[in-house]
Amino acid sequence: MIASLTNPDVLKSVLASNKIQAAKSLGQNFLICEEVIDAVLLGLEGAPKHITELGPGLGTLTQGLIAHDYRVRGIEKDDEFVHILPTMLPPKLRENLTVIHGDLKDVDWTYPTPYSIVGNIPYNLSGLIIRRLTQLQTPPYCAIFLMQREVADRMVIHDKSMSLLPLSVGLWGSAELLLRVPPSCFIPQPKVHSSIVLLRPSENALPATKREEILAKAKPFFQAKRKQIGTVLKKNYIKTIEEISAIEKAANISAERRPETLSIQEWVTLCDIL
Template sequence: MAYLGNSARTKEVLAKFNMSAKKKFGQNFLIDSNVLAGIVEASKVTDNDCVLEIGPGIGSLTQYLAESAKRVIAVEIDRSLLPVLDHTLSDYNNVTIINEDILKVDIGEIVAKYNDNKPIKVVANLPYYITTPIIMKLFESGAPIESVTVMVQKEVADRMVMGPGNKDYGSLSLAVGFYAKAEAVMDVPPSSFIPQPNVGSAVVRLERYEERPVEVQDDKYMFEIIRTAFNQRRKTLSNSLANNPALKVSRQQVVDALLEMGLDEKVRGEVLSLEQFAALSDILQR
């Protein structure tokens, strides 16, 4: 039975192995059983599911997942945690630990090897300093991923779920929205971790679309437009896009495209929806 969802047991395990959280890996260990149970509930994991967990740490969330899922594949970059995981997960025969960097592994190969290429669910308490690269790798990998349920920094969670016109709306909002429906699940205070982070956290569930919500001729070109627009928020869209040589467009071309779309030529990117960015991308590539 899962037993790591509290401070005393977590400290006991860390002391047993003379371990402490490593800043370079962004380690903060969850010590709140209600949050751990809430993450698993939000992920909608069943005993038919294969789960990919990223950064299991000492195995707190892994224990909860192992009791709900058919199989858990946990990717952990920190080699020193392997003996800890051997200890904390010794009662579970449905967990496989892979000692790799999630940003370097082939997620498609993992799904093929451990789940016969059938869709998996991703669940993780992500290192905050590399949240966005991990999220984008998951979606851009092309691997069959049904959903992604993750604990992230509250500020990042807000960016994932916000729409146009909000101060938290940005390239991450649009990137996530291109691949999945984002739902805020719960806020998590710093006191739920050892050591306590300096910021609040939140759990977000991303349910991948079976069909993308917009059609676009070249999604890479569209995301270059999006990145450019939000890298220079204070500039008008026509000026910022014209200043990026990779887009190969003039200011007048952007102005003409915006007017064709019924938008003001002085509009900024923060008010455009995903559908509008897709339309702009297609017009500029004609």
């Protein structure tokens, strides 16, 4: 019987015996909260049994997933974790884990069969991971990420706080908050709070090429988000006052509004006109 890594004493023992210290440069904070495992499993109800886990580390999430009959392919960059990870599972369950030694930026995340993606992802990679998720040609059934609360809130709360990240998610599917996670759920404790977010692709999403076109057209507005829509149209899109007035009327969007106040559908409409 392998003891759970959500037990702080067990985790500290594993770290000490392998002479491992959390690397701040990689955003490493080791999960010790059973409630987080339960929330991830609840979010996965009805999901396929194949999981891609991004950065499993020592395997706290991995233990919970495999104990509930999921087959996990873990993409891990750290040399030490690659060797330790399988030993954190009972021998009879290790066949349900495949460890891919590589950088998640370079490795294929998809399965030929229906799958989901999970991960405890560091702040410095969250934007890259979300953008790549929305660009996958074979999207997952769902994705569940434990991530910094600030980033999670940007995806879940759109009202008057739109930016490129929530726009990319909103064009692709939906985001739902599952759980707030305090610093005390990690060793060492981070300085920021975290959240678990459930992301689901929409069956009615626009084609990927169309979504990327919208994001490309929207980018200049968010680079000057304190500016009014009309100012960006004039400066970046070289529109005359008459042309801006015509765009206002066609899109039913005031040129005096700021980019962060537009809804996803308003961005679709505006970018179609541009």
